[in-house]
Amino acid sequence: xxxxxRRTLGRTGLEVTTLxxxxxxxxxxxxxxxxxxxxxxxxxxxxxxxxxxxxxxxVDTSIDYGTSETMIGRHIAHRRKEYxxxxxxxxxxxxxxxxxxxxxxxxxxSRANILRGIEHSLxxxxxxxxxxxxxxxxxSVAELEREDVPGTLDLLRRQGKVRWIGMSGILPNVVDxxxxxxxxxxxxxxxxxxxxHEAVIAAASGAGAGVIIRGGAARGxxxxxxxxxYYRTKGTALGDLWAQARxxxxxxxxxxxDFTLRYTLSNPDLDTTIVGTRNPAHLASNVAAAAKGPLSxxxxxxxxxxxxxxxxxxxx
Numbered sequence: 001x002x003x004x005x006r007r008t009l010g011r012t013g014l015e016v017t018t019l020x021x022x023x024x025x026x027x028x029x030x031x032x033x034x035x036x037x038x039x040x041x042x043x044x045x046x047x048x049x050x051x052x053x054x055x056x057x058x059v060d061t062s063i064d065y066g067t068s069e070t071m072i073g074r075h076i077a078h079r080r081k082e083y084x085x086x087x088x089x090x091x092x093x094x095x096x097x098x099x100x101x102x103x104x105x106x107x108x109x110s111r112a113n114i115l116r117g118i119e120h121s122l123x124x125x126x127x128x129x130x131x132x133x134x135x136x137x138x139x140s141v142a143e144l145e146r147e148d149v150p151g152t153l154d155l156l157r158r159q160g161k162v163r164w165i166g167m168s169g170i171l172p173n174v175v176d177x178x179x180x181x182x183x184x185x186x187x188x189x190x191x192x193x194x195x196x197h198e199a200v201i202a203a204a205s206g207a208g209a210g211v212i213i214r215g216g217a218a219r220g221x222x223x224x225x226x227x228x229x230y231y232r233t234k235g236t237a238l239g240d241l242w243a244q245a246r247x248x249x250x251x252x253x254x255x256x257x258d259f260t261l262r263y264t265l266s267n268p269d270l271d272t273t274i275v276g277t278r279n280p281a282h283l284a285s286n287v288a289a290a291a292k293g294p295l296s297x298x299x300x301x302x303x304x305x306x307x308x309x310x311x312x313x314x315x316x
Contacts, residue, residue: 002291004055007271010210012164012184014084014131018265019290020058021051022214022274027066039278044071050280052076054287057083060187060212060274061125062136063091063117064105069124077126086132086212087121088168089114089153090139107137109147111155118161134166134187141176150182166212171197178204185210187274191218192263192307193238205269216264216273217257217286245310250299258289263303266294 004017026047028038048071051059059076061068069087076083090107093116122128133156135149144150156162166185167177177183178200186204188197190213205211218238242248242256251259264273277283295303 002288004287004290005293006057008210009058009084009212009271010185010205011208012132012210014058014164014210016058016084016210016272017056017290018270018272019056019261019286020060020212020272020274021056022276023048023059023061023068023072024065025276025278026061026068026071027064039067039071041071041074043278045075047278047280047283048072048076049079050283052079052082054283056287058086058212058272058274059083060086060214062088063093063121064088064136069121073124073126080127084131085125085127086134086166087125087130088134088136089117090136090149091117093117093120104137107139109135109139109143109149111148111152114149114152115156118156122161129160130162132164132166132185133162134168134185135183136168138167138169138173138177140173141180144180150180166210168214171200174200175203178207178209181207183209185212187212187214189213189215190264190267190270191216192260192303193218193241198267201267201269210271211269213264213267213270213273216270217261217275241307241310244313245303245306247303247306250303250306252299254289255285258285258292259295261286261289262292262295263300265290266300 004019006015006017009016026039026044027036059072061072063069090109092106092108095105118133121130133153153165157165164184166187167174167183168187169177170189174186174188178186186209188201188211190197190201194215201211264270275286
């Protein structure tokens with residue numbers, strides 16, 4: 001097995017593999033945004049143990065991901081010393097999306113709900129502590145201060161239930177979150193198709209925080225890129241942008257997904273990127289790509305040049 005590269009997750013000092021595992025794919029969501037069918041115990045066990053067998057040592061989950069925490073606790077709690085475990089707070093335990101619901105569900109950042117949530121997570125995950133607890137869905141600083149979220153997180157840290165605290169954030173609020181100076185890590189979306197957080201990622205890293213990138217594999221497979229989404233394309237299908245940028249000319253034998261992942265790994269401020277899958281073959285492909293490391297400097301520069309030109313061109 002080729003060892004995955006590791007980087008230090010900011011001031012936490014945790015040596016994390018540059019490829020982490022996003023356990024959102026273990027959820028069950030029958031309807032609405034990103035509908036996901038149930039996963040069997042056998043399949044969950046297979047993929048989670050394959051993640052650890054591949055050497056990945058960072059696992060990210062959330063109460064919001066339904067059965068995800070339970071599956072982790074059921075199938076790899078006995079291997080707890082092999083991985084760093086991150087979950088999220090502010091989630092509402094009992095909420096289920098109604099038919100046709102789009103987007104995130106309600107979040108409650110009160111002390112009572114966060115404390116209830118951490119006990120729920122620890123119980124489901126079958127662990128005494130989280131390496132990282134992240135505030136979910138990027139609430140404003142005003143809301144964080146109104147609910148004294150910093151005080152609640154500090155309480156959990158003093159109790160030993162949480163080692164480090166983070167923010168899963170997006171623009172515009174994440175800029176203010178970095179300025180607060182209290183978060184040890186930031187989980188932020190970024191990829192060749194979604195570059196708008198690049199400056200705040202650099203700012204977070206420069207401030208000493210760890211950087212966890214989500215969406216680094218463009219949130220899917222090229223087969224899904226014919227659909228329209230919210231990336232830099234602003235309504236243009238990702239496959240169309242790829243073709244307009246003539247990125248196939250730069251692949252040099254790689255798959256599109258491998259190239260996309262390695263582009264993300266080329267971000268110098270990245271410590272780890274979480275990629276989710278239920279498919280062991282997809283996992284193996286991601287691991288092999290990550291083991292190769294970032295794209296070369298010249299390929300990276302040419303990719304950026306072509307994407308910028310294609311994005312600026314008039315769209316049909």
